[in-house]
Amino acid sequence: MATIDLGAGVAIAGAGIGGLVAALSLDAIGVEVTVFEAVDEIRPAGVGINLLPRSTRELDALGLLDRLASNAITPDTLGYFAKHGREIWSEPRGLEAGYRWPQLSIHRGKLHRILLDTATARLGADRVVLGHRLTAVDTSADTASATFAGPGGTEVNVSAGAVVAADGIHSAARAQFYPDQGPPQWSGALLWRGIVDRQPVLDGRSMIWIGYPAQKFAGYPIADLDGGRQSFNFIAELRPDDATLADREDWNRRGDLADFLPAFETWVFDWLDVPALIRAAPQTFVYPMVDRDPVDRWTFGRVTLLGDAAHPMYAIGSNGASQAILDARVLAGCIGSHSDVEAALGRYEQVRLPPTSAMVEANRGLGPERPMQLVEERAPTRIRPHRRRDHPFGGRRDHRGLPAHRRVRPRSPRRSDVARRRTY
Numbered sequence: 499m500a501t502i503d504l505g506a507g508v509a510i511a512g513a514g515i516g517g518l519v520a521a522l523s524l525d526a527i528g529v530e531v532t533v534f535e536a537v538d539e540i541r542p543a544g545v546g547i548n549l550l551p552r553s554t555r556e557l558d559a560l561g562l563l564d565r566l567a568s569n570a571i572t573p574d575t576l577g578y579f580a581k582h583g584r585e586i587w588s589e590p591r592g593l594e595a596g597y598r599w600p601q602l603s604i605h606r607g608k609l610h611r612i613l614l615d616t617a618t619a620r621l622g623a624d625r626v627v628l629g630h631r632l633t634a635v636d637t638s639a640d641t642a643s644a645t646f647a648g649p650g651g652t653e654v655n656v657s658a659g660a661v662v663a664a665d666g667i668h669s670a671a672r673a674q675f676y677p678d679q680g681p682p683q684w685s686g687a688l689l690w691r692g693i694v695d696r697q698p699v700l701d702g703r704s705m706i707w708i709g710y711p712a713q714k715f716a717g718y719p720i721a722d723l724d725g726g727r728q729s730f731n732f733i734a735e736l737r738p739d740d741a742t743l744a745d746r747e748d749w750n751r752r753g754d755l756a757d758f759l760p761a762f763e764t765w766v767f768d769w770l771d772v773p774a775l776i777r778a779a780p781q782t783f784v785y786p787m788v789d790r791d792p793v794d795r796w797t798f799g800r801v802t803l804l805g806d807a808a809h810p811m812y813a814i815g816s817n818g819a820s821q822a823i824l825d826a827r828v829l830a831g832c833i834g835s836h837s838d839v840e841a842a843l844g845r846y847e848q849v850r851l852p853p854t855s856a857m858v859e860a861n862r863g864l865g866p867e868r869p870m871q872l873v874e875e876r877a878p879t880r881i882r883p884h885r886r887r888d889h890p891f892g893g894r895r896d897h898r899g900l901p902a903h904r905r906v907r908p909r910s911p912r913r914s915d916v917a918r919r920r921t922y
């Protein structure tokens with residue numbers, strides 16, 4: 499067995515989005531931190547991911563916003579459409595909605611690479627240790643410890659001032675604290691995700707949601723390419739009878755077009771050919787919509803949970819990565835403003851557990867998809883388009899070429915949008 503003594507430093511298990519932002523945030527306030535990641539090599543995994551303004555504000559505070567924004571798209575609109583392609587509603591996003599920080603739509607692999615490169619540069623390459631899988635945690639009055647399965651099966655015991663388990667939805671630390679939690683709970687929905695290179699959809703800055711909760715197609719651009727083309731990320735969602743498709747949730751599991759494309763074959767509109775778009779994807783990945791019940795505690799003495807380890811939630815509303823980033827920033831703020839580690843981790847839990855538990859519960863309801871469900875119930879068949887002179891908005895078209903629709907007015911910046919030094 500090998501031992502590593504980090505003294506009063508912090509050990510983080512998991513170099514995902516939450517773990518790396520926690521490492522950068524702790525490093526920024528002068529705390530020594532080492533990250534231990536299970537995989538031997540970090541590859542650009544995943545497809546598109548969204549970062550909401552509340553999280554890009556935090557990434558800006560870490561000096562990362564410009565680099566991220568130049569590798570991303572800043573969406574300005576979210577449009578809701580019925581399954582026949584007619585617009586139900588649209589609303590502004592990010593800067594267009596009056597936030598001081600943009601929303602970013604980005605490939606998860608690029609986001610991960612930027613965070614990893616920055617962590618390696620700022621902390622030192624030896625502070626991001628690959629090939630170490632967390633197996634157990636422990637805490638005592640004056641130290642925390644974490645046991646890892648290291649290279650070649652060696653057991654590595656790390657002692658530190660605090661241990662942060664940011665080891666994702668299958669967290670080993672969470673399983674230790676909650677041995678009866680069982681596997682993640684499946685909502686019954688499956689998500690097939692893919693990326694296509696194509697001409698922009700609408701104005702090239704719009705996120706689109708089409709259909710209704712039981713059959714939905716969502717998409718958004720994640721990068722500008724040469725020749726005016728874009729990388730366009732899509733998610734096709736169905737609730738199939740065949741539960742075996744849900745199997746174990748694995749972000750890298752390949753999808754099969756035969757399992758979902760037939761349901762979308764008739765979704766051909768004058769502004770988008772959904773089946774053609776899906777067919778153009780070189781590959782798809784299938785992931786079940788899963789979460790876990792919220793728990794009462796994340797912090798046990800000098801050990802705490804963060805990100806998906808703490809509050810895995812349905813992939814609705816762009817909150818997975820954003821909430822992990824907020825956890826990381828609050829955690830660092832608490833450690834920076836408390837001399838007692840246990841008090842700091844307790845305060846972190848007090849600030850972050852209630853809102854994220856509420857979000858897990860809210861995502862189980864229909865949330866922002868409720869209007870789509872109402873449209874499906876009340877207008878299940880195609881409605882004849884208004885003749886131009888009868889159109890309620892006078893046949894006007896908006897900048898995307900769609901019939902002009904009532905839009906939510908951008909709001910003024912909120913006080914909470916103003917970046918500030920966090921103390922708790």
Ligand SMILES: Cc1cc2nc3c(=O)[nH]c(=O)nc-3n(C[C@H](O)[C@H](O)[C@H](O)COP(=O)(O)OP(=O)(O)OC[C@H]3O[C@@H](n4cnc5c(N)ncnc54)[C@H](O)[C@@H]3O)c2cc1C
Pocket residue numbers: 511512513514515516517534535536537543544545546547548606630631632633664665666667668669670749750804805806807813818819820822
């Ligand atoms: C490979 C992969 C691809 C993903 N793709 C998408 C996507 O396309 N779209 C999307 O919305 N979300 C995706 N996610 C999930 C998304 O990143 C998270 O929901 C969100 O960012 C919260 O971040 P997190 O740091 O809590 O968890 P994650 O980003 O999942 O990071 C957890 C990290 O911990 C590591 N780990 C796991 N077990 C251990 C262990 N025992 N010891 C040490 N390290 C461990 C994992 O390898 C991973 O690096 C993906 C996650 C992964 C791991």
